[in-house]
Amino acid sequence: MRVLFHTFGCKANQYDTERMRQETQARGGVVTKDVGLADVCVVNTCTVTNAADAEARRFIRRLKRENPLTQVVVAGCSAVLRTAEYAEMEGVVSVVPGHDPVHVAAAVGAAVAGPVERQGSLLQLGMDRGLDGSHLEPIGAAILDRREGATRGWLKIQDGCDRKCAFCATRLARGASRSRSVEDIILEARTLSRHHPELVLTGIHIGHYGRDLEVPTSLSTLLARLLDAVPDVRFRLGSIEATEIDELLLQLLSTSGGRVAPHLHMPLQSGADPVLRRMKRWHTREDYRVRVFEVADAVGRIGLGADIITGFPGETAVDHEDTVRLVEELPFTYLHVFPFSPKDGTAASELPDPVPQRVAGERSRELRSLAQEKQRRYRASRAGEMSLVTLEAQGRRALTGDYLRVDVAMDGDGVGLGLEACKRLHSGVLRGSADDLRVELQGSRRVELQGSRAPQIAWATSGMESPPIFPVSST
Numbered sequence: 001m002r003v004l005f006h007t008f009g010c011k012a013n014q015y016d017t018e019r020m021r022q023e024t025q026a027r028g029g030v031v032t033k034d035v036g037l038a039d040v041c042v043v044n045t046c047t048v049t050n051a052a053d054a055e056a057r058r059f060i061r062r063l064k065r066e067n068p069l070t071q072v073v074v075a076g077c078s079a080v081l082r083t084a085e086y087a088e089m090e091g092v093v094s095v096v097p098g099h100d101p102v103h104v105a106a107a108v109g110a111a112v113a114g115p116v117e118r119q120g121s122l123l124q125l126g127m128d129r130g131l132d133g134s135h136l137e138p139i140g141a142a143i144l145d146r147r148e149g150a151t152r153g154w155l156k157i158q159d160g161c162d163r164k165c166a167f168c169a170t171r172l173a174r175g176a177s178r179s180r181s182v183e184d185i186i187l188e189a190r191t192l193s194r195h196h197p198e199l200v201l202t203g204i205h206i207g208h209y210g211r212d213l214e215v216p217t218s219l220s221t222l223l224a225r226l227l228d229a230v231p232d233v234r235f236r237l238g239s240i241e242a243t244e245i246d247e248l249l250l251q252l253l254s255t256s257g258g259r260v261a262p263h264l265h266m267p268l269q270s271g272a273d274p275v276l277r278r279m280k281r282w283h284t285r286e287d288y289r290v291r292v293f294e295v296a297d298a299v300g301r302i303g304l305g306a307d308i309i310t311g312f313p314g315e316t317a318v319d320h321e322d323t324v325r326l327v328e329e330l331p332f333t334y335l336h337v338f339p340f341s342p343k344d345g346t347a348a349s350e351l352p353d354p355v356p357q358r359v360a361g362e363r364s365r366e367l368r369s370l371a372q373e374k375q376r377r378y379r380a381s382r383a384g385e386m387s388l389v390t391l392e393a394q395g396r397r398a399l400t401g402d403y404l405r406v407d408v409a410m411d412g413d414g415v416g417l418g419l420e421a422c423k424r425l426h427s428g429v430l431r432g433s434a435d436d437l438r439v440e441l442q443g444s445r446r447v448e449l450q451g452s453r454a455p456q457i458a459w460a461t462s463g464m465e466s467p468p469i470f471p472v473s474s475t
């Protein structure tokens with residue numbers, strides 16, 4: 001049984017697909033990237049906007065056009081909110097509302113066992129039953145082993161969100177915040193560290209990690225435990241609210257010597273208080289502004305990003321100007337800017353005073369070009385400095401701790417360092433200009449983290465992102 005997996009949406013959704021893949025493989029499924037060969041296609045959907053729902057439907061129709069025999073299982077966020085709609089689509093044999101890997105793997109088995117002639121192996125593996133309540137025990141491990149084909153691993157620490165932002169459908173699709181246990185996360189981090197030199201702590205609202213556990217804890221406490229328990233990797237935080245960065249987190253960012261990537265992505269959404277109130281955000285422009293400066297002061301060199309929505313209902317020219325001025329003032333190194341797009345079922349879709357799409361688009365373009373200029377200046381300022389990088393694209397590209405994508409300087413034929421090299425962190429010097437920034441790996445040699453905690457102190461006090469404190473091995 002060959003199964004194709006396709007994911008829309010965020011890192012959390014990508015992580016969920018990996019769990020679905022792992023459970024399906026444990027039941028005998030073979031992953032394929034070729035639609036023409038796929039007995040079953042699993043589409044893990046996103047519902048962040050109405051456009052995301054429409055894209056998933058278009059994709060399913062395309063799958064059926066390219067392979068009329070394939071069976072489609074639809075899962076994910078959009079499948080929660082539009083279950084019936086997907087169930088009626090041609091070729092869709094099962095809709096799994098949510099992200100449960102066992103349910104998806106069982107649905108995959110049922111898809112094959114149904115319309116397609118049954119095969120002995122499927123029966124032996126108990127894959128002939130679907131969502132009828134039987135055979136829904138996990139066969140694969142509850143711990144993810146790797147993220148296929150990627151240098152950086154996603155480590156999902158929680159799901160769901162307790163906030164009520166007016167524009168967001170995620171809470172509707174994923175429910176309240178639920179944290180994984182510290183023990184599970186550490187076990188998974190150790191497993192993933194065999195393949196990935198960098199792990200990104202991901203989830204839907206990671207700043208609320210641990211609040212719901214029997215013994216409550218926090219994101220920063222978890223991170224401190226991970227640094228201790230899994231010494232050979234760099235950790236990076238997924239999107240986190242500025243108001244949820246506590247003092248311990250600041251301390252870890254500023255003293256881990258790069259083992260916590262100096263990079264924070266803090267959603268802003270708007271730099272105008274009236275808009276923040278209509279969005280049902282809990283913080284003010286000033287709360288955000290103050291925290292960002294505190295972060296920058298504490299950490300020094302840091303990649304700072306934010307999400308901004310332009311043209312939210314009721315946003316005036318003055319509100320937009322406020323956002324522009326805040327962006328100019330803060331040390332952002334990049335931004336994700338989107339024009340507002342109403343999403344069915346959210347409070348924002350009911351709000352009066354819509355902003356014309358043309359105006360929302362113009363405001364987006366203005367902020368994007370401001371962000372590009374800030375990014376250009378930041379990249380230029382990094383030339384000549386050390387950086388700890390993870391490799392991508394077979395070692396041809398690299399990602400710095402502060403979230404800059406750069407080329408890897410090559411001596412000869414431009415062939416990358418290869419997949420094996422991508423399994424380790426490397427240290428190097430950034431050279432070139434903003435538009436042509438590249439990393440020269442130290443003496444064309446690789447740097448391997450050896451797992452010692454002692455050097456962290458030396459590293460931290462050096463004031464550099466990644467001084468050469470690790471044993472260096474020739475390649």
Ligand code: SF4
Pocket residue numbers: 008009010011012013045046047048077169170173174204
């Ligand atoms: S959590 Fe949000 S962004 Fe992620 S897949 Fe679901 S709707 Fe999309």
